[in-house]
Amino acid sequence: MASEIATELAEQADRALTDAADVAVLRSLEAGAWPATTWDAMAALGLNGALVSEDAGGVGLGFSDVAPLLEVLGRHAAPVPLAESIYGNALLAAAGISPPEGTLSFGARNGAIPWGRHAGHVALLDGARIALYPAAALAWEEASNIGHEPRDRARIIGAPIAEAVLPNSWGAEAGLLCTALMRSAQIAGAMQAALALAVDHANTRKQFGRPIGRFQAVQQQLAVFAAETSAASVAAAAAARAVDRRGLAAAAFEIGCAKITVGEAATRGAAIAHQVFAAMGITEEHQLHHFTRRLWSWREEGGSEAFWAKRIGQEAQALSGALWPFITAREEEIIP
Amino acid sequence: MAGLRFDLRDAPDGAAALRAEVREFLAEHAQNFTPEIRARSWMGFDRDFTRAVGAKGWIGMCWPREFGGAERSFLERNIVLEEMLAAGAPVGAHWIGDRQSGPLILRLGTEDQKRHFLPRIASGEYAFCIGLSEPDSGSDLASLRTKAEKVDGGWKLNGRKIWTTFGHLCDWMIALVRTSPAPEGGARHIGLSQVLVDLHAPGVSIRPIRDLVGEKGFNEITFDDVMLPEDALVGQEGAGWAQATSELAFERSGPDRYLSSHPLLEAAMTTLKQDGAAAPALGRQVARLWALRNMSVAVAGMLEDGQDPVRQAALVKDLGNDFEQALPNVVRDLIATEDMPEDMRRMHAYLTQIVPTFSLRGGTREIMRGIIARELGLR
Numbered sequence: 107m108a109s110e111i112a113t114e115l116a117e118q119a120d121r122a123l124t125d126a127a128d129v130a131v132l133r134s135l136e137a138g139a140w141p142a143t144t145w146d147a148m149a150a151l152g153l154n155g156a157l158v159s160e161d162a163g164g165v166g167l168g169f170s171d172v173a174p175l176l177e178v179l180g181r182h183a184a185p186v187p188l189a190e191s192i193y194g195n196a197l198l199a200a201a202g203i204s205p206p207e208g209t210l211s212f213g214a215r216n217g218a219i220p221w222g223r224h225a226g227h228v229a230l231l232d233g234a235r236i237a238l239y240p241a242a243a244l245a246w247e248e249a250s251n252i253g254h255e256p257r258d259r260a261r262i263i264g265a266p267i268a269e270a271v272l273p274n275s276w277g278a279e280a281g282l283l284c285t286a287l288m289r290s291a292q293i294a295g296a297m298q299a300a301l302a303l304a305v306d307h308a309n310t311r312k313q314f315g316r317p318i319g320r321f322q323a324v325q326q327q328l329a330v331f332a333a334e335t336s337a338a339s340v341a342a343a344a345a346a347r348a349v350d351r352r353g354l355a356a357a358a359f360e361i362g363c364a365k366i367t368v369g370e371a372a373t374r375g376a377a378i379a380h381q382v383f384a385a386m387g388i389t390e391e392h393q394l395h396h397f398t399r400r401l402w403s404w405r406e407e408g409g410s411e412a413f414w415a416k417r418i419g420q421e422a423q424a425l426s427g428a429l430w431p432f433i434t435a436r437e438e439e440i441i442p
Numbered sequence: 443m444a445g446l447r448f449d450l451r452d453a454p455d456g457a458a459a460l461r462a463e464v465r466e467f468l469a470e471h472a473q474n475f476t477p478e479i480r481a482r483s484w485m486g487f488d489r490d491f492t493r494a495v496g497a498k499g500w501i502g503m504c505w506p507r508e509f510g511g512a513e514r515s516f517l518e519r520n521i522v523l524e525e526m527l528a529a530g531a532p533v534g535a536h537w538i539g540d541r542q543s544g545p546l547i548l549r550l551g552t553e554d555q556k557r558h559f560l561p562r563i564a565s566g567e568y569a570f571c572i573g574l575s576e577p578d579s580g581s582d583l584a585s586l587r588t589k590a591e592k593v594d595g596g597w598k599l600n601g602r603k604i605w606t607t608f609g610h611l612c613d614w615m616i617a618l619v620r621t622s623p624a625p626e627g628g629a630r631h632i633g634l635s636q637v638l639v640d641l642h643a644p645g646v647s648i649r650p651i652r653d654l655v656g657e658k659g660f661n662e663i664t665f666d667d668v669m670l671p672e673d674a675l676v677g678q679e680g681a682g683w684a685q686a687t688s689e690l691a692f693e694r695s696g697p698d699r700y701l702s703s704h705p706l707l708e709a710a711m712t713t714l715k716q717d718g719a720a721a722p723a724l725g726r727q728v729a730r731l732w733a734l735r736n737m738s739v740a741v742a743g744m745l746e747d748g749q750d751p752v753r754q755a756a757l758v759k760d761l762g763n764d765f766e767q768a769l770p771n772v773v774r775d776l777i778a779t780e781d782m783p784e785d786m787r788r789m790h791a792y793l794t795q796i797v798p799t800f801s802l803r804g805g806t807r808e809i810m811r812g813i814i815a816r817e818l819g820l821r
Contacts, residue, residue, distance in 0.1 A: 301818075305818050305819060305820065308820060309819065309820065319820040320820075320821075322808075322812070324820075325811065325812065325815035325820045325821065326808065326811045326812075326815070328815060328818055328820060329760070329810075329811035329812070329814035329815045329818070330760075330811065332446055332757070332814050332817075332818055333757045333760055333761050333814060334761075335446075336446050336447075336448055336737070336754075336757055337733050337734075337737065337761060339448070340448050340450065340733060340736050340737050340740065341732075341733045341736070343450050344450055344732075344733070344736045347450055360732070362725075362729070363728065363729040363732040363733065364729075364733075366725065366726055366729035366730075367729050367730065367732075367733040370726070370729075370730075411726070412722060414725065414729070415721070415722040415723070415725035415726045415729070416721050416722045416725060417721075417725065418725035418728050418729060419720070419721030419722055419723065419724040419725030419726075419728065420718075420721045420725070421725075422711055422724055422725065422728045423711060423714065423715040423716075423717075423720075423721060423724065424715070425711065426711075426712060426715055427708050427709070427711050427712030427715070429707065429708055429711050429728065429731075430528040430704070430708065431465075433728075433731065433732060433735065434461060434524070435458070437452075437453050437457075438453045438457040438458040438461065439458060
């Protein structure tokens with residue numbers, strides 16, 4: 107269960123984003139603008155170092171504490187790299203590199219870097235090797251996901267500020283695992299937002315003389331959406347808890363299970379949201395697509411359902427029919 | 443939407459040791475679990491096994507010691523339930539008593555009722571069934587017509603209950619019946635009460651109904667002037683509807699709503715362990731199982747805290763039923779039935795025929811989704 111401080115931070119972020127990230131801001135981001143006022147509002151919360159220990163100048167929260175905050179970012183389709191800054195700083199701190207001020211992103215050296223062109227600093231990962239670059243040391247080949255969020259490729263044109271190797275407990279897949287964790291919680295949040303929109307629409311849009319939400323066919327679909335939304339949220343929280351308990355690398359099983367769960371949930375939920383909104387939800391003018399296009403995008407980032415399903419399936423096959431003992435022991439064994 | 447919130451729960455202290463103890467017990471009995479027994483899951487009925495479980499203190503294990511319980515937590519009980527289901531143990535003779543009849547008596551029964559019934563449920567002596575559905579009352583339960591009339595010395599029961607699982611094998615039923623007429627033009631759920639019915643009493647006739655597998659699983663039970671003593675009433679006269687619906691949180695909350703097909707999943711994992719092409723489909727099943735388990739444990743935690751997670755239970759039941767119901771078809775896409783080992787093929791054959799019941803028993807899929815929709819503010 108999330109600690110009180112975590113709930114409080116999530117609520118603060120929620121309030122800040124309600125003021126600073128309305129639909130107009132999302133539209134301007136998609137038109138290519140950098141929402142500086144939104145970032146300033148987020149930066150004022152002082153959360154960049156949420157996962158960095160207090161000794162290293164951070165807030166000293168755990169991954170479970172941060173999960174509700176990430177859900178809030180998803181709920182607002184937050185148009186700034188706060189999740190990336192929080193996780194990027196955690197990666198740097200784990201490697202003993204001092205976290206920089208301002209916007210930070212991270213990703214595989216040869217992969218798409220979220221928000222690259224807008225980041226003040228970028229941590230590039232090559233297996234367990236991590237290097238911190240200032241913006242001036244990188245040139246960008248700009249691209250986006252289908253949510254119109256920047257997903258740029260870096261060309262290194264200058265020297266890193268620092269280089270180090272992540273400890274084994276973070277491992278060579280740290281970038282992938284961190285991305286999967288972030289997107290899992292953000293998907294849960296974006297689903298909550300899309301569900302709330304769809305329920306509100308079902309209660310107000312009238313056809314055949316009554317709100318469409320009075321029809322059982324619509325109710326049953328929204329109930330499925332709600333169930334998948336709860337599953338996504340539980341999955342994201344359970345993966346974060348596993349990281350707090352076991353360390354990042356040793357929580358790959360839970361992270362993978364969560365990413366499969368939220369990916370499947372996103373597919374089902376987005377489809378139902380659009381079915382309920384009918385043609386209106388397809389228009390550019392309507393806000394629904396800000397969430398559904400991100401849901402579709404985030405399924406791909408940090409490993410798709412197919413990627414993780416193959417891997418989790420292989421891991422389960424290797425257990426030779428002892429799946430249940432494996433799943434239960436991961437929750438109950440004493441972890442040193 | 444507070445009713446759809448889940449907070450993760452950590453395993454209770456001593457979880458691993460308790461789990462190991464249950465596994466050891468199950469290993470001793472496992473040679474009796476044929477593929478059909480494992481496939482039946484909590485619909486397997488075996489009095490001897492139930493008495494052995496009772497002797498371990500694993501029936502009614504959250505109840506006070508003075509009533510035969512072990513004063514363990516809901517989360518510890520959940521561990522026992524999970525292990526029984528994962529192994530496909532025949533728990534049907536005590537499942538209903540442990541899951542809902544006993545807790546109902548504990549919560550609302552008289553001192554005498556608690557003293558009489560709870561220790562006998564906990565030892566495995568009394569098997570309970572639930573009397574809800576009637577020939578003309580299914581999902582619309584409040585329309586039921588079985589009637590208990592107040593007479594000298596007790597109640598006179600007339601009517602019929604149907605689809606009563608194991609009615610022909612059980613000793614007692616807690617039935618929801620009408621004890622006073624519904625108010626004219628008023629809510630039909632007023633005037634219903636819950637009564638304890640001795641299934642061996644004169645006037646009770648039980649007609650087993652063969653199911654599509656060819657087994658006698660459920661029954662039609664007719665009450666013809668059955669005399670019930672005054673203390674047959676459970677809880678408050680006329681409050682039966684509220685009592686029965688709050689009981690549903692217990693009925694719907696457990697791991698029996700996603701683990702009913704689990705032995706088949708384990709068999710598929712073993713049989714297909716070398717099959718690289720099967721990995722993705724198996725991985726998706728594992729992920730769903732993992733997520734459902736986290737949700738189910740969260741609900742057990744809410745029960746532990748004395749909350750009434752009726753909506754969360756409906757939600758997990760709905761998702762869980764989809765999962766356990768789909769499994770036989772997922773598996774036959776990975777391996778042809780004729781290529782399955784004998785034991786697996788028999789489990790698969792049974793489950794293929796019986797999985798449609800998963801989203802019927804304990805409230806249909808449509809009713810579960812209606813409960814969720816109401817929480818969303820749509821009804």
